[in-house]
Amino acid sequence: MNDMFKIRKAEPDEYTEIEKIFEAQGLENTKNGVEIFKGYSVETLNKLIGGAEIMFQDGEYTFSVAVDDDYKSQGIGKSLFQLVKKEIRGLGAKRIMIQAKVPAYWSKFGFAEVINLDDVPKKFRCDGCSKYEKDCFPKIMILDL
Numbered sequence: 001m002n003d004m005f006k007i008r009k010a011e012p013d014e015y016t017e018i019e020k021i022f023e024a025q026g027l028e029n030t031k032n033g034v035e036i037f038k039g040y041s042v043e044t045l046n047k048l049i050g051g052a053e054i055m056f057q058d059g060e061y062t063f064s065v066a067v068d069d070d071y072k073s074q075g076i077g078k079s080l081f082q083l084v085k086k087e088i089r090g091l092g093a094k095r096i097m098i099q100a101k102v103p104a105y106w107s108k109f110g111f112a113e114v115i116n117l118d119d120v121p122k123k124f125r126c127d128g129c130s131k132y133e134k135d136c137f138p139k140i141m142i143l144d145l
């Protein structure tokens with residue numbers, strides 16, 4: 001990643017701004033039932049340009065990442081994921097489960113699609129959502145650590 005960007009633990013007062021970036025990038029912001037929660041900021045020249053959140057929900061570790069449009073394809077998403085993966089592993093997790101909106105991106109990092117949704121905790125599944133396969137085409141994916 002370019003040295004111009006700094007990734008660090010988010011300050012509590014930055015969460016609103018990070019979540020605005022998530023929203024602008026089309027990510028939902030539901031924290032119902034989330035147990036462990038950690039946030040990270042990406043900053044350049046005192047401007048927040050991306051972030052990541054780690055969550056523990058329904059017995060599974062998961063995360064979200066988003067990068068502002070003007071700063072995409074510069075390796076920021078990759079750096080955020082590397083940090084998230086290290087942190088999740090440090091929490092003792094054996095795997096990471098995601099609701100992947102860009103499955104092709106995550107398969108580059110070793111995530112594989114879950115074919116049998118019976119293996120996925122109910123709250124984690126997207127098939128009850130009104131946007132599912134209308135406006136949003138996510139795949140549930142897993143990375144074994």
Ligand SMILES: CC(C)(COP(=O)(O)OP(=O)(O)OC[C@H]1O[C@@H](n2cnc3c(N)ncnc32)[C@H](O)[C@@H]1OP(=O)(O)O)[C@@H](O)C(=O)NCCC(=O)NCCS
Pocket residue numbers: 025026027064065066067068071072073074075076077078079098099100101102104105108
């Ligand atoms: C997905 C996202 C986080 C990637 O961030 P980024 O900083 O642009 O990604 P990187 O620069 O690390 O990309 C690394 C590689 O993935 C590729 N890539 C980026 N977006 C991709 C996509 N949607 N599908 C497939 N490959 C993708 C890049 O071209 C790059 O390839 P290269 O290393 O061969 O050059 C960013 O596009 C984003 O915020 N998207 C909207 C929110 C979102 O969908 N988040 C994920 C929720 S599951």
